[in-house]
Structures are given as structure tokens and as C-alpha cells.
Amino acid sequence: MPRAVREQQMLDAAVRTFARRGYRNASMDDIAELAGVSKPLVYLYLNSKDELFAACVRREAAALVAAIRAAVEHDAPADRRLWSGLHGFFAHTAEHPDGWTLLHVQARTHGDPFALEVAAMRVEIVEFVTHLLAVAARESACGPARARRMTGGEASGLAHALVGAAESLAEWASDPAGGGPSAEEAAATLMNFAWAGLGNLLRGERWSPGEHARG
């Protein structure tokens, strides 16, 4: 079996073990057994438990970012672009629950340098979303809204809100105790929550504390 294939099998086993038991309680014996290889071979390929963990974090982070980027339908209207990106995020985290737990819980829990690596991935996603929003705002602005363009800071704030909302829903969806939404439901919930609000913002409309409820 080629080295690259065997290495992926070890990483698969390690992601699953780290996600379910945490860094400290995961043993190299368990990982080797789950991967169907000897423990010395795991050490030969991946050096140490720390480096194995780091390789898992990097692989899962790259896979998540790639899944979101690939899912976005760049030529579609702004709402479809958002929908396709959200769908990509929730579908990927639902298909890879252990990878998601590794990134969202274990890597942050295990402290630096892993937490820093996850933070860097998160910055990349927030910047990607900020860019999508800025493009959408340029396309949507018309009439009086042109005078009131969305600033970079506003787009960044909205991207932080959207990413945080997505993480929260993905965490709920992946709750092992159950009761959370499916990936499809989570994506639909967030799209419904976000779109009408973003849609108005992209057209330059604002809510202000002085106005009263329209409902």
C-alpha cells in the first residue's frame, strides 16, 4: 500500500479518536489499532502524538475551507451564493462530525499552537465571507443606497456574525445527545435568518433604535 494512502488511514483513525476522547485520553495504541497498523509505523510516519494531532487539525481545517469555497456558486445571484456556501458548510460538517469536533472543540481546548491554527482557519473563512458580502453589496446598491455604501468594517462585522451563527448551529446539529437540526434544516434556518436581514442591508436599509417594530 502506498505511503500516502496509509498515512490518510492513520489520520482518519486519529481524527476519530481525538474527536471522541480528547487529546489527553486518546492513546497511540488505540489509533494504531483503529488504523490497522502497528504503533511503531504510526511513529515512523507521524513522529509524535503532538505532530499527529497537528496533522489532523491541518487536514480537517483545509478540507472545511476547501468544501466551502467549492460549494459557492460564484455566478449565481447574491442570495444563491450565500445559500450555496452555507449549504457547503453544513453538509461538510454533517458528513465529517469528527473533523468538526476536532476543530471546534478539541483543537481550541488543547491550547496553542493548535488553537492558533484553528484561529487562522477561522480568519480565512471570515475574510472569504467578508469578500462575498462586499461584492454583493456593490452589486445590490442602487438608488439612494449608493450614497450609503456598506463599509469594509460593516461587511467584516456581518461576516463575524454569520460565521458565529453557523458555528453555533453546526455545534447544535452535531450534538451527540441529538435534538438538533439536520444539515439541511440548519442551512435553511440560517439562510432564512440571514437573508432578509442581509438583503435589506445590502440595499442600504438600516434598523435604528428610534424606529418601532413593523410587525
Added chain:
Amino acid sequence: MPRAVREQQMLDAAVRTFARRGYRNASMDDIAELAGVSKPLVYLYLNSKDELFAACVRREAAALVAAIRAAVEHDAPADRRLWSGLHGFFAHTAEHPDGWTLLHVQARTHGDPFALEVAAMRVEIVEFVTHLLAVAARESACGPARARRMTGGEASGLAHALVGAAESLAEWASDPAGGGPSAEEAAATLMNFAWAGLGNLLRGERWSPGEHARG
């Protein structure tokens, strides 16, 4: 000095130290010195580093939940209720950055039982927000929307999204590297993001993948 007052001083010093150095790197010597008391007195009052940490988490979680509950203007229209609650959350986390870091980063990082305590606080906040949304939906539903009431599951999903968005913005606002929004800006960003979207949902309007952008 009464015991209760002295104990609060110790907790103030401990929250600050745990938040800035993390559980492992925080020493009881530092905490005692910062509180202006002897180390034996800290142990006499709070038993152990673990119990001291637990007391900090409980105090900060209770204070955050109380601040949000107190901020909500229950007799105001739905959008003002949301605005006042968001404002309470961002004002409290901005005024107590160490308390927020303790809850959002350190307690989750330090694992159970502290992570469980923070998770329980989060459930309480999500349920509170779910309740607010369900009440607002009942008030807002009219005309054809009556036939399409917001379900408990939908309100819960929206509450998860809203809480996650708020956490993400608070994390950005409290970034020691700076560049994030002020509490006021964070609250305004989230309100603008959320309200028009929620406002439509509360009236029974939905976004669906089949429709095109209105922008």
C-alpha cells in the same frame, strides 16, 4: 473587612488572572498578591485552585445571565426587546472582558466540569432567547401568517444562530489585538443583521432556494 467583601476581592483577582494566563499558568501566589491577601487566606476561603476556578466560572456566568435578563425591556415592541437584550449582552461583556474570556475561552478550554457549567449557562441563554422569539412571533403573526406559525424548533434554531452570532462578535470586540468593534457597534451590527431577517420571519415570510435575489 467582612468575609463576603474579601471573598469578592479574591474572585476579582482570580478572574483576572485566570483570564489572562489560563488555568495552568495562573498561580495562587499571583492571585493572593493581586487580591492583597495571604495565600493561606485564599485557601481558607476557597479551598483549592479548582474550587476557586469553579467559583469564578459560576459567578461570571450568573452575572452575564442576570445582565441580559435585566436589560430586556419586556413591555417594549419586539424589536426594542431584542435590541435591549443585545445591548445588555455586549455592554456587559465589554465592561467585564476578563469575565467573558473566562467563560468563552478558559472554561471551555479547561474541560469538564467547567465546560459543562458554561454549556449549562449557554442553554439557559438560548432558552431565554427562544422564549422571547416565540412570544414575538405570537404577537407579530397576522393575516396569512397566522396559518404558518413559527414552530418551537424554528424559534430554537434562530436562537442558536443569534447567540452564536453574538458570541462571535463579542469575541472579536474583545480581541486584545484590537481592530474589533465597540460594544455599541457590535450591538448595532447584530441588530441590523438580525432584525430585518427576524422581522420577516416573525410575519411568516420565508426565503426559499427557488426564489431569486430581490436586490
